[in-house]
Amino acid sequence: MLYITIQELEAAINYWRNQSPARGDELSLCAEASALAKAYALMIIQGSQRIPLDVLDESARIAIQKFIKNTQNS
Numbered sequence: 001m002l003y004i005t006i007q008e009l010e011a012a013i014n015y016w017r018n019q020s021p022a023r024g025d026e027l028s029l030c031a032e033a034s035a036l037a038k039a040y041a042l043m044i045i046q047g048s049q050r051i052p053l054d055v056l057d058e059s060a061r062i063a064i065q066k067f068i069k070n071t072q073n074s
Contacts, residue, residue, distance in 0.1 A: 003050040006043045012036055012067040032063035
């Protein structure tokens with residue numbers, strides 16, 4: 001089973017925020033950062049340091065996979 005740490009999740013959120021900064025008066029997050037934010041918040045509340053990738057919903061899994069792919073090519 002593959003896991004993602006809270007540090008990796010935070011890095012992915014920051015990556016997506018840098019790629020597509022928040023917009024509008026309400027400073028809405030881009031779709032990728034928003035998809036990852038729920039898992040990040042739950043990890044903080046639960047005091048988790050890592051979670052299995054398969055517990056992420058589809059949009060969060062896609063966002064983290066794209067993050068990994070894009071940062072490995074850099």
